[in-house]
Each structure stands twice: as C-alpha cells, then as structure tokens.
Amino acid sequence: MRSFAALYAALDETTRTGEKVAAIRAYLAAAAPEDAAWAVYFLIGRKPRQVVGTRKLRAWVGDAAGVSEWLFDECHEAVGDLAETAALLLPPPTRTTTLPLHRWVEERLLPLAGLDEAAQRAALREFWDELERGERLVFHKLITGAFRVGVSQRLVIAALAELGDIAPATVAHRLMGAWQPSAAQFRGLVAAESSEPAASRPYPFLLAHPLDTEPAELGPRDAWQAEWKWDGIRAQIVRRGGQLFVWSRGEELIGERFPELAPVAGRLPEGTVLDGELLPWRGDQILPFAELQRRIGRKNLTRTILAEVPAGFLAFDLLEHGGRDIRERPLGERRRLLEQLVTPLAGDALRLSPIVAAAGWDELAALRADSRARNVEGLMLKRKAAPYGVGRVRGDWWKWKLDPLAVDAVLVYAQSGSGRRASLFTDYTFAVWEDGALVPFCKAYSGLTDAELAEVDRFVRGHTLERFGPVRAVTPELVFEIGFEGIARSRRHKSGVAVRFPRILRWRRDKSPADADHLDALRALL
Amino acid sequence: MRDPLIKSTERGLYCAAGDFYIDPWQPVDRAVVTHAHSDHAVPECAHYLTTAPGRELLALRVGEGADIQPLAYGQPIVHHGVGVSLHPAGHILGSAQVRLEHRGEVWLVSGDYKLSPDPTCAPFESVRCHCLISESTFGLPIFRWAPPAATMQDITAWWQANQQAGRTSLLLCYALGKAQRLLAGLDPERGPIYVHGAVERCNAVYRAAGVPLPPAPPVLDAARAAAFERALILAPPSAQNTPWTRRFKRPVRGFASGWMQIRGTRRRRVVDRGFALSDHADWPELLAAIAGSGAERVLLTHGYAQALARHLREQGLDAQPLATRFLGEAGGEEDVHPDMSESPDDAAPDADDTRESDDLQDMLESPADERGRR
Incomplete structure (x- = not known):
C-alpha cells in the first residue's frame, strides 16, 4: 500500500506525461506481479464497488477525530475531497505495516463489503491506525469507490508497453473486456505478443477530435467519408465463440439492456466485430437521446418501454472480419466489407450508418446545418485511407458538430468545487426569467478561465444572500451565456426543461440581469 | 457596560481610550504595528510604534523617512492612560502581540503568530488577558503541521x-x-x-x-x-x-x-x-494559545474565523468572528483561498x-x- 500511495502522490504531483509514464513504469517494474495487477486495474479506472458509504465514513471519521458534524462539513468544503478530508482529520497512526497492495485489497478492502456496520467500523479503526496520511487518502478513495487518478489509460498502456517491450495496441487490447487482477493476468498483460484474443474482448475504440479548422483545409472532399454524428451510445458488437457481446465505450457489457439485438446480431458470421452506435428509433425516425435515457434509467425493461422506445445498432465500421483483425486496412476497404456483411441482415435492430452524399464541402455544410431536425449532433468526417487507430488519434476522424444552443442566464447559486477547485466557488446554478422571477434551469461547471473563476468566487463571497449548507444563494447580478447540446421537456426540473451538456460559453459583462433570457426562449428551442 | 477597549472600524482596530490604531489598513496618525507584512503595515502613517527587532523591517516596508518608535519586547509604556506593551508572537523577526491595559482590563491583539519552533525569531510568549483578538487563518482541524x-x-x-x-x-x-x-x-x-x-x-x-x-x-x-x-x-x-x-x-x-x-x-x-x-498557528496551536491566554472573550479575525468561533462557543467560550475590512459575509471572513x-x-x-x-x-x-x- 505504501509504494502504491507513493505512486499516487507522484502522479498527482506532476503534469508532465513523460514523468507520469516513468513513475508508473518504475512502480510496475518493482512491484510483485499480483500488486502490479491491482495497480493497473485501479490506474485504468476500474474500481471496486463502493464498500463503505460516504455518510458512514463521515460519521466514523468525525468520531475518531473528535470533530463534530458541522465542523467536518466545514473542513470538507475547504478541502473539496472527502477522502482527503478524512485523511487529514484522523489522528496520526501508532503503527505501520508493510502489507502489500494485493493483500490490502483482497484480504481487507474487498471483505469489508460483507461485514455488518459494527464490524466495518471496527475494521476501519484498525486500518487507520496503520496508515499514514497518503495511504489513508488512497484507501478512502478505494473504499468509497471514488478512486481516480490523473492519468489517461494511454499513459498506463505506454508504461506497460515499455515494460513488456510490446506494442501499445497489444496492451490496449489485452486490457479490454472483463478480467480479474492476478499475478498470472499481469504476466499475460506484459507477455510477448502472441495468441488469440479472449472471446469477449472488444477493440479499443477509435475516438474523434473536434474539428477546429475549416473543413476545406482537410483537402479534397472525396478523400473523406462523411456520416451523421449520432447522438446515442457508442458500442461494439463482438460475435465470437458462438456468443454475442455488446460493449459500451465505458467497457461495460450492455447486451442485456438491448434485447432487440440478440436475434439479428446473432446471425452475424463467427469472428465479427462491429463498431457503431446504439440509437432509439421508430421506423425511419431517430428519437431524441432523452428517450434513450428514459429507457436506460429503468431497472426493468418492461414491454411498454421497449415498445415506446425501440432501439437498435447502427453499424459504421468493421474491425474484425472472418476472425481476422482488419483494423490496419483503410476505411474505404473496411466500409465495402461492412456493407456486404450488414446489408443482407439489415432490419429494425441492425442498420448501416448511411454515407452522407454531398459533392463539395459547401454542400456538406448546408446539410450539417440541418442536423438538429434529424436528431443528430452534426457530421463525422473520416479519412478514407486511414486505418482504425487506437484511442484518440488526431487527424483521421473529426467530429464537426453544430454550434451549441445558447441562452443568457443569471447566476443564482454557487457551490465550492472539488479537486483543484476546492475552496473555490466554481459550481454554478443559472436561472432565466419567468413571470418576473428567476427560475433555475441548469448547473454548469466549465467554461471560465482560472482568472474569471477567481473573480466570480470573490463575487460569491461578497454577495451571499443565504447559505444552504455548502450552497450559497447570491445576488442575481452576473449574466453568462450558457451553451448546451440539446433540450427536452422534463418533469423533474422546476423549469420544465432539461438541457444536455450545459457549459458557460462566456461571461456577458455587457448585460444586466434584466437582459437575461426568458424561459420562453428555452421553450422555443424544444 | 463600558465601551470595548478595541473596536473594529473602517480603518482597522482602534483603541479610543488611547486614540491609536493597531495594524490599520489606511494611513492614520498613530499606528501600533504587529509586524512588517503588507497586510499589517501600511505606509504614510504619521507615527508608528513597533518592536525594536522589527523596526528595520518596518522601515523597509513603509519607508526610511517614517517616524518609527521602537519598543523592546515586554517593556511597558503608557499612552493616554492606556498601558501598551509588545510581546513575541513567533511569526517572523520582530513580530509582536500587542497587550493593552486600561482601568484594570487587559486586551491582547495577537497579530499573526505560531507556536512551533523557528530559529529566526523570538518564540511566542503566552500572555494572559481578559479579551483576546486572535488570528484564525488556519482555524480548521485539517490544519495540523508536521514538526x-x-x-x-x-x-x-x-x-x-x-x-x-x-x-x-x-x-x-x-x-x-x-x-x-x-x-x-x-x-x-x-x-x-x-x-x-x-x-x-x-x-x-x-x-x-x-x-x-x-x-x-x-x-x-x-x-x-x-x-x-x-x-x-x-x-x-x-x-x-x-x-x-x-x-x-x-x-x-x-x-x-x-x-x-x-x-x-x-x-x-x-x-x-x-x-x-507555515508561520501561522495550526488548529492545535490556536486552541492552545487561546486556552493559554485565559481570555473569557475571544474575537477572531482572518481565515476560518466563523468555524473556529463556533467551535470555541461549543467549548463554553464567548467567541465571535470580528468584522474586518474583508467584508462580504456577516461577521467575518471566510475568504480563505490562498492563491487567487x-x-x-x-x-x-x-x-x-x-x-x-x-x-x-x-x-x-x-x-x-x-x-x-x-
């Protein structure tokens, strides 16, 4: 645990990717394979389920530290991180331990889940007394299911590839799908290139970058394949070993959530992997994403909801064909094979993502302007000659989204942020006018520069009207332009609307609250 | 009930009986300065009183030409009937706590202070008082300095x-x-x-x-x-x-x-x-210093004043945040964010x-x- 906590601190202390890779590699090289396996598991963002609720943790830490509930909350607000607050408040340990990471996880952390409350609490008291501050921080993050570390999967892959002297793509592929950390698994992870992939394993998703230039700068129009940018759930369908696996980009198996797929996708030939998007549609009409969310939110997929929001898979790429990994072949060729494969099977549950035909960039731009009416987010531009790369390769796939919808809204509530925004009021609620009153309609956290955040923070402190725990009601004075990707009716929101991906586009210093938009302006966008 | 010996005014802490300010933030006639950091020492006051070891640092801050009267630690003087003495605060070289005595009542303005060892300045001296105005920059239990x-x-x-x-x-x-x-x-x-x-x-x-x-x-x-x-x-x-x-x-x-x-x-x-x-007291040091002063009444300024005051009240002390210039929130300053x-x-x-x-x-x-x- 000690060296893993030291690795966590080292990763936290540098922003240079080279140093991060070096730190991970050094840890993995020195660690026993069973420890290294868990470290990789945590570093790539897999985490054990929460074993201790945050409310319990608060209460027990407060008790052990002799800190009352309100004082704990004040501290939490200042620190902006529960695990860290708890680590800082607890009295110093009286013992030390050299118990290795895998034993901490397997013998102490995971079994906590099976204990009753009194036993959990007693166990934590024992553990705390053996852990110093940095170890406690990591431990708390692990037991509350909040473990996150500032490294991308790419960096972990780079470190593993260096360690095993193998291709990063091989490592990436080995990390996909379901696996349990163990010494053998770690050895397999860094073993020399070999063997067939495990039956269920998907390929790393190729991700697009936002287009930040004029499309004409990409060169000739016919070097690029244009498709709609669908607003659904990115997924891969893996057909191997007589089985069918549907993977989300978050590497979750989600086949059960989409029973429609089983019959038709089951007819795919053995050794096929499709990349595409899960979408709600009825007939030829794509439904808004909010509809799909309604369905995802259900515990039980009732016949009613399946009928109300039918969904299917829209295939746009072919990664494995006849049991062979064809990702290195150019998109043009993959597309031909994809069409041959999917066209005969196409129906309500499986379709081909159509190619958007347009002779020139201008014509394409005109079609893009129409995206909202089609319930798509814009266009995807894919280089026909490009292979299917690993991760966020720049230059081959571009997302050319529509500009966001926007309204001017007034800052009404603020709350302090977490992490690097701890102790700063950076999480805001915005309101628009309705019948002479301000009605909150969304929260937004991003879009301001550090200097602007500091300024708003000062404003909040100087203009607090009321405090509700960590939330401050402020004088409605500051106006911001709020952008969002989509809007839908909502019964759960006071305003009656829910917006998708709201963020601050800019601070409208030129506007006073009276100039802010009315709720009608939002309704008009529905 | 008589007027408090020290009041918080627009220009800073003011002692009406002695007609002088302590660490004013605008130029005044007579200023007692606890130490030479810029949030405690403003230039252009007509007359300064500070500690002998802190004199040169204050001159560096407010200008060589300033009228600065040095006073040895512990040496009492009387000004308009108010007894004034300066005592080591352990914050930086020459830093002081200001002790005022008037008609049998003793007030202490701690200025910035710490209790942990520092070879570059005189160690903090515990001073008994009836009313203590203490800093509370790090007034939360998450702040506990390692040795x-x-x-x-x-x-x-x-x-x-x-x-x-x-x-x-x-x-x-x-x-x-x-x-x-x-x-x-x-x-x-x-x-x-x-x-x-x-x-x-x-x-x-x-x-x-x-x-x-x-x-x-x-x-x-x-x-x-x-x-x-x-x-x-x-x-x-x-x-x-x-x-x-x-x-x-x-x-x-x-x-x-x-x-x-x-x-x-x-x-x-x-x-x-x-x-x-840090050159400021952490949570245990704040509690120790406040207890050591024997004060019945504690006023807190800077940092987590509200939280510390509430905690002290729960321990049975008469404690309040002191309204100061960094206003915005009733009763004090939560404006603690170190960097922005x-x-x-x-x-x-x-x-x-x-x-x-x-x-x-x-x-x-x-x-x-x-x-x-x-």
Whole structure:
C-alpha cells in the first residue's frame, strides 16, 4: 500500500506525461506481479464497488477525530475531497505495516463489503491506525469507490508497453473486456505478443477530435467519408465463440439492456466485430437521446418501454472480419466489407450508418446545418485511407458538430468545487426569467478561465444572500451565456426543461440581469 | 457596560481610550504595528510604534523617512492612560502581540503568530488577558503541521532528488519570514543556494539583526543556467511564471506554505510539490494559545474565523468572528483561498522585461497570499 500511495502522490504531483509514464513504469517494474495487477486495474479506472458509504465514513471519521458534524462539513468544503478530508482529520497512526497492495485489497478492502456496520467500523479503526496520511487518502478513495487518478489509460498502456517491450495496441487490447487482477493476468498483460484474443474482448475504440479548422483545409472532399454524428451510445458488437457481446465505450457489457439485438446480431458470421452506435428509433425516425435515457434509467425493461422506445445498432465500421483483425486496412476497404456483411441482415435492430452524399464541402455544410431536425449532433468526417487507430488519434476522424444552443442566464447559486477547485466557488446554478422571477434551469461547471473563476468566487463571497449548507444563494447580478447540446421537456426540473451538456460559453459583462433570457426562449428551442 | 477597549472600524482596530490604531489598513496618525507584512503595515502613517527587532523591517516596508518608535519586547509604556506593551508572537523577526491595559482590563491583539519552533525569531510568549483578538487563518482541524524539522527534511530530500535529475529546485515562498526560516534550516553543504532580490533585501535585515543565515547570493550575481543545475533557488510566489524564472532550465517548482496542506491548492498553483510549512498557528496551536491566554472573550479575525468561533462557543467560550475590512459575509471572513488574489498572469510585471522584478511591493511580498486576501 505504501509504494502504491507513493505512486499516487507522484502522479498527482506532476503534469508532465513523460514523468507520469516513468513513475508508473518504475512502480510496475518493482512491484510483485499480483500488486502490479491491482495497480493497473485501479490506474485504468476500474474500481471496486463502493464498500463503505460516504455518510458512514463521515460519521466514523468525525468520531475518531473528535470533530463534530458541522465542523467536518466545514473542513470538507475547504478541502473539496472527502477522502482527503478524512485523511487529514484522523489522528496520526501508532503503527505501520508493510502489507502489500494485493493483500490490502483482497484480504481487507474487498471483505469489508460483507461485514455488518459494527464490524466495518471496527475494521476501519484498525486500518487507520496503520496508515499514514497518503495511504489513508488512497484507501478512502478505494473504499468509497471514488478512486481516480490523473492519468489517461494511454499513459498506463505506454508504461506497460515499455515494460513488456510490446506494442501499445497489444496492451490496449489485452486490457479490454472483463478480467480479474492476478499475478498470472499481469504476466499475460506484459507477455510477448502472441495468441488469440479472449472471446469477449472488444477493440479499443477509435475516438474523434473536434474539428477546429475549416473543413476545406482537410483537402479534397472525396478523400473523406462523411456520416451523421449520432447522438446515442457508442458500442461494439463482438460475435465470437458462438456468443454475442455488446460493449459500451465505458467497457461495460450492455447486451442485456438491448434485447432487440440478440436475434439479428446473432446471425452475424463467427469472428465479427462491429463498431457503431446504439440509437432509439421508430421506423425511419431517430428519437431524441432523452428517450434513450428514459429507457436506460429503468431497472426493468418492461414491454411498454421497449415498445415506446425501440432501439437498435447502427453499424459504421468493421474491425474484425472472418476472425481476422482488419483494423490496419483503410476505411474505404473496411466500409465495402461492412456493407456486404450488414446489408443482407439489415432490419429494425441492425442498420448501416448511411454515407452522407454531398459533392463539395459547401454542400456538406448546408446539410450539417440541418442536423438538429434529424436528431443528430452534426457530421463525422473520416479519412478514407486511414486505418482504425487506437484511442484518440488526431487527424483521421473529426467530429464537426453544430454550434451549441445558447441562452443568457443569471447566476443564482454557487457551490465550492472539488479537486483543484476546492475552496473555490466554481459550481454554478443559472436561472432565466419567468413571470418576473428567476427560475433555475441548469448547473454548469466549465467554461471560465482560472482568472474569471477567481473573480466570480470573490463575487460569491461578497454577495451571499443565504447559505444552504455548502450552497450559497447570491445576488442575481452576473449574466453568462450558457451553451448546451440539446433540450427536452422534463418533469423533474422546476423549469420544465432539461438541457444536455450545459457549459458557460462566456461571461456577458455587457448585460444586466434584466437582459437575461426568458424561459420562453428555452421553450422555443424544444 | 463600558465601551470595548478595541473596536473594529473602517480603518482597522482602534483603541479610543488611547486614540491609536493597531495594524490599520489606511494611513492614520498613530499606528501600533504587529509586524512588517503588507497586510499589517501600511505606509504614510504619521507615527508608528513597533518592536525594536522589527523596526528595520518596518522601515523597509513603509519607508526610511517614517517616524518609527521602537519598543523592546515586554517593556511597558503608557499612552493616554492606556498601558501598551509588545510581546513575541513567533511569526517572523520582530513580530509582536500587542497587550493593552486600561482601568484594570487587559486586551491582547495577537497579530499573526505560531507556536512551533523557528530559529529566526523570538518564540511566542503566552500572555494572559481578559479579551483576546486572535488570528484564525488556519482555524480548521485539517490544519495540523508536521514538526518543522520533518518538513525541512522533506525539502532537503526533494532538493537532493532534483539534483540527481540534474534539475534546478525553485522553491517559492514569502520573501519576508518564510524565506529566512527556510534558509536557516537548509544545509549549505548540500549545494548552492541562491535567492531572488526580494528575498535578499529581507535577508540583509535579518543578518544585520544577528540572525545566522547560510550564504545565499542573489541570482543576479550568478552565472549561466548551468550554474543553477544543483542549486536551490528561493523566490517569492509572484516570480512564478515570470521571465525571471526563464534563466533556470526546466526547474522543478516547490511551494512552502500552510495552504499546501490541501492538495487542491497545490494543484491550482501549478507547482510540482507543496510543503506545508507555515508561520501561522495550526488548529492545535490556536486552541492552545487561546486556552493559554485565559481570555473569557475571544474575537477572531482572518481565515476560518466563523468555524473556529463556533467551535470555541461549543467549548463554553464567548467567541465571535470580528468584522474586518474583508467584508462580504456577516461577521467575518471566510475568504480563505490562498492563491487567487494573485493570478500568475498579473504577477508578471512586464512581459518583455527579463530583469528581476524587485520593486518594493514584490520585495515585501506579503503573506496576504498566505491568507488569500489582498
């Protein structure tokens, strides 16, 4: 645990990717394979389920530290991180331990889940007394299911590839799908290139970058394949070993959530992997994403909801064909094979993502302007000659989204942020006018520069009207332009609307609250 | 019921009976100054009273021509019937707590203070009083400093690791107080130590006062980048991201401040490493100092005043936050955010200017930053 906590601190202390890779590699090289396996598991963002609720943790830490509930909350607000607050408040340990990471996880952390409350609490008291501050921080993050570390999967892959002297793509592929950390698994992870992939394993998703230039700068129009940018759930369908696996980009198996797929996708030939998007549609009409969310939110997929929001898979790429990994072949060729494969099977549950035909960039731009009416987010531009790369390769796939919808809204509530925004009021609620009153309609956290955040923070402190725990009601004075990707009716929101991906586009210093938009302006966008 | 001996006014803490201010923030006729940090010492007062060991630092802050009356620690004087004496606060060289006595009632203004050991200044002295006005910058139980010797060891180990990587250690710290405390704890045998001009000016005053500091020439006098490879550089936070730091090749940046106790603050400062070394009292020290004063009434100022006051009330004390100039919220200042008063961009005095920025303001870079309000 000690060296893993030291690795966590080292990763936290540098922003240079080279140093991060070096730190991970050094840890993995020195660690026993069973420890290294868990470290990789945590570093790539897999985490054990929460074993201790945050409310319990608060209460027990407060008790052990002799800190009352309100004082704990004040501290939490200042620190902006529960695990860290708890680590800082607890009295110093009286013992030390050299118990290795895998034993901490397997013998102490995971079994906590099976204990009753009194036993959990007693166990934590024992553990705390053996852990110093940095170890406690990591431990708390692990037991509350909040473990996150500032490294991308790419960096972990780079470190593993260096360690095993193998291709990063091989490592990436080995990390996909379901696996349990163990010494053998770690050895397999860094073993020399070999063997067939495990039956269920998907390929790393190729991700697009936002287009930040004029499309004409990409060169000739016919070097690029244009498709709609669908607003659904990115997924891969893996057909191997007589089985069918549907993977989300978050590497979750989600086949059960989409029973429609089983019959038709089951007819795919053995050794096929499709990349595409899960979408709600009825007939030829794509439904808004909010509809799909309604369905995802259900515990039980009732016949009613399946009928109300039918969904299917829209295939746009072919990664494995006849049991062979064809990702290195150019998109043009993959597309031909994809069409041959999917066209005969196409129906309500499986379709081909159509190619958007347009002779020139201008014509394409005109079609893009129409995206909202089609319930798509814009266009995807894919280089026909490009292979299917690993991760966020720049230059081959571009997302050319529509500009966001926007309204001017007034800052009404603020709350302090977490992490690097701890102790700063950076999480805001915005309101628009309705019948002479301000009605909150969304929260937004991003879009301001550090200097602007500091300024708003000062404003909040100087203009607090009321405090509700960590939330401050402020004088409605500051106006911001709020952008969002989509809007839908909502019964759960006071305003009656829910917006998708709201963020601050800019601070409208030129506007006073009276100039802010009315709720009608939002309704008009529905 | 008589008027309180000290009141909070628009210009700062005011003693009506003696007609003088303590650490005023606007020019006044008579100012008693606890120490020379910029949030405690304003220029252009007609008359200053401060400690004898703090006199030169105050002169550096408010100007050589100022009328500054030095007073030895513990020596009482009487002004308009108010007994005044200054007592060591352990914050920086010459820092004082101000004890006022009037008609049998004793008030104590703590100024900034700490109880942990510091070889560069006289140790904090516990003074009994009826009413205590205490700072509360770090008034939350998350603030518990490690023993300073352990933190100095961490800094030394960090320096050593940077040396092995062939990189310069750039340690940001307040130029007055923190820098000298660090210097006094560093081992000059380990490698060359250089300082920013702002630090150098304060060092000169400390050395003249007889505080032993290891040799630490200003960066100006040193040679090229190669000379700094194994070096540790002490510079004020405002030097971060200025052209001045360009002379060091890929420096590793550290920051020594109590605020580094919180990871979020360090990450926001964009430094590689934080060392929680503070010249302010931590939570246990605040509680110890307040209990040691025997005060029945406690007024709190700076930092987490509300939280500390509430905690003290729960312990049965009459405690309140003291309204001060950093207003905005009823009863005090929660304005504790250490870094945002100084955005890195503002700190660059002149983007094209590669000379050292060592104007007076910069030189006496104040721990207002450490408090977050300036």
